[in-house]
Amino acid sequence: MHTRNTGHVELARAQQERWDSAYAGRPQLHSAEPSAAVRRAAELFGAAGIDDVLELGSGHGRDALFLAGQGFSVHATDFSETALDQLRHAAQREGLDDRVTAALHDVRDPLPPADATVNAVFANLLLNMAFSPSELRSLVGEVHRVLRPGGLFVYAVWSTDDPCSQNWQRLSDGLSVHDGFVGRFFGEDLISELAEQWQLDELTPYQEGQRLLWQVALTKQ
Numbered sequence: 001m002h003t004r005n006t007g008h009v010e011l012a013r014a015q016q017e018r019w020d021s022a023y024a025g026r027p028q029l030h031s032a033e034p035s036a037a038v039r040r041a042a043e044l045f046g047a048a049g050i051d052d053v054l055e056l057g058s059g060h061g062r063d064a065l066f067l068a069g070q071g072f073s074v075h076a077t078d079f080s081e082t083a084l085d086q087l088r089h090a091a092q093r094e095g096l097d098d099r100v101t102a103a104l105h106d107v108r109d110p111l112p113p114a115d116a117t118v119n120a121v122f123a124n125l126l127l128n129m130a131f132s133p134s135e136l137r138s139l140v141g142e143v144h145r146v147l148r149p150g151g152l153f154v155y156a157v158w159s160t161d162d163p164c165s166q167n168w169q170r171l172s173d174g175l176s177v178h179d180g181f182v183g184r185f186f187g188e189d190l191i192s193e194l195a196e197q198w199q200l201d202e203l204t205p206y207q208e209g210q211r212l213l214w215q216v217a218l219t220k221q
């Protein structure tokens with residue numbers, strides 16, 4: 001049974017509004033360019049013979065559209081309806097709407113799929129959002145629950161080595177805030193801890209723009 005830490009409910013609501021207004025104020029907030037992590041994810045999913053992907057925290061869908069363009073079927077979710085509308089319109093415009101669906105979902109709630117029914121989950125820069133440590137563990141546990149054995153989970157998160165983290169103001173619980181956005185910088189120890197019930201296939205530091213990030217690939221055993 002999933003329970004929410006009530007101390008974080010207000011924070012989460014404020015973050016949802018922050019993201020929604022950011023997307024409303026600036027469509028294509030993250031640009032149309034696919035992330036480095038999704039390019040790697042597409043290679044890993046393709047090599048495993050996977051052709052359908054559940055994306056969490058998709059935003060306006062630059063990565064969902066990339067995956068669809070590569071021939072994958074993508075179910076994209078986010079807690080910003082504004083971002084999802086932008087994704088739906090872009091998918092229609094690009095003629096990819098037969099391969100992309102988009103649904104509102106807050107990942108602090110249980111994931112909708114039944115146990116062991118999903119082949120691949122992708123999440124670029126979602127796990128580093130405003131989650132308490134227990135919400136983070138529950139989320140990774142939910143991804144594990146919905147994946148079939150042998151299923152893949154590829155994600156990317158901000159690194160504690162990122163010099164930008166110095167400009168963020170520390171909050172409690174390992175979270176930080178900048179310009180109204182709350183997030184967490186990940187060390188290797190946290191990634192290893194979250195990978196405890198998984199096979200850790202890749203843990204790769206990389207740079208994208210000014211940010212230092214981790215790309216992580218896990219297999220459900």
Ligand SMILES: C[S@@+](CC[C@H](N)C(=O)[O-])C[C@H]1O[C@@H](n2cnc3c(N)ncnc32)[C@H](O)[C@@H]1O
Pocket residue numbers: 015019020030035056057058059060061062063077078079080083105106107108123124125126129130
């Ligand atoms: C840094 S953005 C990354 C967006 C997208 N993955 C990309 O790379 O373009 C983080 C995304 O996570 C979403 N998000 C944050 N907290 C969430 C939550 N609790 N449930 C679902 N989505 C959430 C935000 O709305 C935002 O779209």
